Amino acid sequence: MANIPPPVVNDFRLRQRIRIVGTIVFETAWRIGSGREGETMSDLGVVLDPHGQPVLPGSSLKGKLRSTCETLAHALGLSTCLLNVEASGVKCVSDVDYYKRVKDDYRRQSEGGIESRLDWIDRHTCDVCKLFGSPVQASRLRISEGRLHAWANVVQVRDGVVLDRDSHTAVDGLKYDYEVVPAGSEFCVTLDLDNPSDSDLALLGAGLFEWVAGSSVGGFSSRGLGRFHLQDVRIAGVDFEDPDQRIRYLTKLTPEERLSDLGDWQTYFTAKINGRLNSQTADTAEEA
Numbered sequence: 001m002a003n004i005p006p007p008v009v010n011d012f013r014l015r016q017r018i019r020i021v022g023t024i025v026f027e028t029a030w031r032i033g034s035g036r037e038g039e040t041m042s043d044l045g046v047v048l049d050p051h052g053q054p055v056l057p058g059s060s061l062k063g064k065l066r067s068t069c070e071t072l073a074h075a076l077g078l079s080t081c082l083l084n085v086e087a088s089g090v091k092c093v094s095d096v097d098y099y100k101r102v103k104d105d106y107r108r109q110s111e112g113g114i115e116s117r118l119d120w121i122d123r124h125t126c127d128v129c130k131l132f133g134s135p136v137q138a139s140r141l142r143i144s145e146g147r148l149h150a151w152a153n154v155v156q157v158r159d160g161v162v163l164d165r166d167s168h169t170a171v172d173g174l175k176y177d178y179e180v181v182p183a184g185s186e187f188c189v190t191l192d193l194d195n196p197s198d199s200d201l202a203l204l205g206a207g208l209f210e211w212v213a214g215s216s217v218g219g220f221s222s223r224g225l226g227r228f229h230l231q232d233v234r235i236a237g238v239d240f241e242d243p244d245q246r247i248r249y250l251t252k253l254t255p256e257e258r259l260s261d262l263g264d265w266q267t268y269f270t271a272k273i274n275g276r277l278n279s280q281t282a283d284t285a286e287e288a
């Protein structure tokens, strides 16, 4: 068995961190399944913490943001493998089958030192996976679990019927029920992005605009569950190249004091998205 080096973590040094804080507001009921019976004895429970309060896992949010960014990548002129090299035509190590084919090459390049290893990763990773991570590179983006802000204090139970796949009619006697968290629940979320590239910022920015406009997360979205929007977005960060920001980060105690306010999030990310689109136009002009 070839000895595969562990994933590269964020190019080792923290040079810059961007922190985005916002509130997720559910416009409809939603469910993230626990994979078990519910507390209410319903067939399909939702994830609750030990106090019986709903949990909005960071992994669910990150998965949703990833698929949002996959949808938008093309509009920004960025590549996405969709975790399937054959379907997307984009060669990226996040596709397990493709990774198996190039793993030995990766190991050989890694023996040539860190520069050659990073260069190999750069050439074999799509833009979306550069942001969200791959088997050879840790994600630059972390999303916290939602911090519960408000909710109805009760889980609802809804009835479902088992549908015949061919006739689309209810199968006699086959009923089940499932839990949902009622509409109106609110969660605070924090997104941390380390050492972002210009492409990372354009992609994340476009994803945030989409979430503010409205998106959906969790199960049964085809039945209208899980509609949410993001609001009250704030952006702050630290750039270690800037002496003032550096000293503040190293000597203050609260996150508010340590990070510098980056102003209006829309203005910030519009500039990043514009920069990305302009560089793309410049590339095309050069090729012509």
Ligand SMILES: [Zn+2]
Binding pocket: 080, 081, 082, 083, 092, 093, 094, 095, 125, 126, 127, 128, 129, 130
């Ligand atoms: Zn990829």
